[in-house]
Amino acid sequence: MREITLTINGESYTREVHEHRTLLHFLRDDLGLTGTKEGCGAGECGACTIIMNGAAVNSCLVLAAEANGSVLETIEGAAKDGTLSALQSAFHEHHAVQCGFCTPGMVMSATDLLRRNPNPSRDEIIDGIEGNFCRCTGYEQIIEAILAASKEGKSHA
């Protein structure tokens, strides 16, 4: 066990963790932040995507101990003061959600993309979310939502 301290969605957390605990299981099981999902546990599907120190990562491939001192953003922090982010609103309006299990990871990948590239082309959007599997939507309405959010120009807020 070792003690870690990290910041998640602006809040500070200090916990004892096993060295082998993944960041994903730490978030979900130790902190109850279950918005981040587990789809494969092997870094293949992107369902567990969060933003760590400003970059999107598969949280199933990061050890909690490695994240000591990090600043994390998860889906729970995407809406501010009860208002969806422009990106979340665009997902809502464009029916970019079906079963919803890939949605948190998808939103975090898209958030990361729009911060790096506020006006991505369709192809750049595809690059940005290629690591996030969605079995329901066929991605089209997700791509349209991200394009619409980028046009509003405030999606990375």
Add this chain to the structure above:
Amino acid sequence: MLEAIPADQLKHVGKKTDRIDSKAKLTGQATYVSDMTLPGMLYARVLTSPHARARIVSIDTAKAEAIPGVRAIVVGDELDYRLGLYVVDKAILAKGEVRHYGEAVAAVAADTLEIAEQGVEAIEVVYEELEPVLHPLKALEADAPLVHPDLSDYSYMEAAFTPQPGTNVANHTKLRKGDTAKAFEECEWIIERRYTNPSVQHVPMETHVAIVQWGHDDEVTIWSSAQSPFTLRNLFCTAFGMSHQKVRVIVPYVGGGFGGKAGIGIEPLVAVLSRKAGGRAVKLTATREQEFSLLPCRSQLTYNIKTGIREDGRILAQELTMYWDSGAYADYAVNVTRASGYSAGGPYDIPNAKVDAYTIYTNKPFGTAYRGFGHVEFFWGLERHMDLVAEAIGMEPLEFRLKNTLGPGSTTLTGEKITANTGNITKCLQTAAEAIGYRKLTSKEKAREKETGLKIGKAVVGLHKAPAMPPFTATTVILKMNEDGSVTANLSLVDYGQGTYTAVQQIVAERLGFDVSQVKVAFESDTDRDPYDWQTVASKGLLLSGNAAILAAEDLLKNAHEVAAQALRAQAVDLAHDNEKIFVRHHPESAVTFAQLAIGYAFPNGNSIGGPLVGVGRYIAQGLTHLDKETGQGLPAIDWTYGAHGLTVEVDRETGEYNVLKVVSVFDVGKVINPDEVRGQAIGGMLQGLGTATCEGYIYNEQGRLLNPSFTDNKIPTARDLPLEVDAIAIETPQIDGPYGARGVGEHSMIGVAAALGNAIQHATKAELTHMPIRYEDVWRALQKREPVDNWITKSPYGSCRSAPEIIKHDC
């Protein structure tokens, strides 16, 4: 339930309406079973078989029991229950013999997942390997090992299925229409070929998960990622011999299903762990690998089609023989066989047909329902065959199809008469053709060919499907009026992403004359508190639950108007209402609000009438029959949704590499309830269909071990695999008994894609493809007319990549 309301008078049906569940999902607040924990909950892991077929010589759990924190271990020999949807053939844990790679052999519940994992690893199993039977055609041979030697002892649904003891046949669906032998004599051409496809995994993003608490006095509570809470409860109670009121099934948000979560899965296993652990709740989440092998998949199909054509291009006769590889257990595969059997000819008018569809046991992970319920698989062969026949008789493929489509006056294979309201397959085909610019290349496409050196091909294929369901399929919707005059709908159809709850909200709002914001459709189905629904499968949810929702709204209004008539001292016939109040038509100021009526109306002096307002809508499928077991004749279809896929591909004729440029999906949905959701189903299913068509499929080694049970080796389409252009077009030929004329479209979106791809590739290159998925190397091999090479993939005897079998042209 069709109400002839002009579209411009509809306020919600057919209009852009937000999904009711997307905000909860977008904020991470929607709770799935995989997110849940209960006080004192234990975590389970399962030990699975590394062999396709083996005798279990011994299982030693002593070392596992000694691990601190292990609370319960179960093995097959201590459990005397058998499960089965249609054929009761499956033990909760393998007993005596394992029948497929990945089958559950033992399970451990422990304080933590890690301890459960250690427990499973400490269990010692000695197997004696036996020769597996892996290919369905081999399984039919007289000396084949029997997957179920005790088949004669199993109970099964006798009205529909025909297991054949002493063989590996779990079911034989027969259909006889007209006289094929005689018709073949009158044919100018008779053409026969065989088409194949492997098993495929559904890949819901949330793997199967269940929490079960076997409580005091045998009160069992199940939280499950299941599609069908009532069917799960029914199968559970049947297996354990329990009263239905003892078992409660709760289904919150579900992370995708696609048919794979339709029946009963891991719940009984989790239940016996909980019982053995003294009633503590136990949670089991399938690993992704287990999702591929412990849990069921889509069946492999070998489809032989023999078609006789008259001189003028009319199909006179078809002999259709299907060999469905059920894997080790019958599950839904027997019903896939039955449903595919009766629609095996596609949306075409076939006067003489002979169908023999076999469900065959093999030692492989077992098959179940998967979006399309057999139709994705057999339409691959059928629509490839339509092109083959067209070419052989010298007719243009679309023209050949249009000459043979079902239309008013024609009869289906089971003898059902098609009417003008059944739907319009001709229009679907023509619309798809127009949308992809069929028969010609645009100047842009010509320029692209020149620039890339790739050859562009186009194809249009037709499709149809009816819900595969018992004739007595039924559902209920209950509407409860809240104190403020808003309403809450309860139903046990599960919305695991399809969007049906939003459609139900629109339908209820439409019928009540309310705003959609006044109508809540409650997520989380609970068999203790919500009314019955048979199952969430078959693209039947919108039609049945939509009708029940209309009836519930009418019932609620009738009850509200009755109380309002007393409150207003008016006759009920003189009353009208808006979204706030009921009023007297000729004295609108004489009004009472829904809020005043919601929990009972109180007169100023305190006298009260009415009571809480509830509306109940029950709907049961009308006029369906069982099918005759010898002839397959009868009425199995509550509705047929027709559709067409148009596809444009560019192919490198040297390497076989290709890019899908455009896919257009057209469906006769009767009436669009929610345009964005129809589009979401159409495009989502289309890409899932492209997954099946291009890359997905189970690959086994010669011992029957599954080689690719992971996302590393079994990719599903990513955003990168989306065609350059996609489109979805709805045709609206109203369904007379559909809600506002609507019919289902959830599965249809996937059905024609693979054949459209195969046909378009052939159009571009002449590559003869009869096996899907179509990988680049398969196109290359087909072009080179080369047999598969013996690499790690193709050494699989029964996986992907067979070269095209010979076309049989019979002498006429």
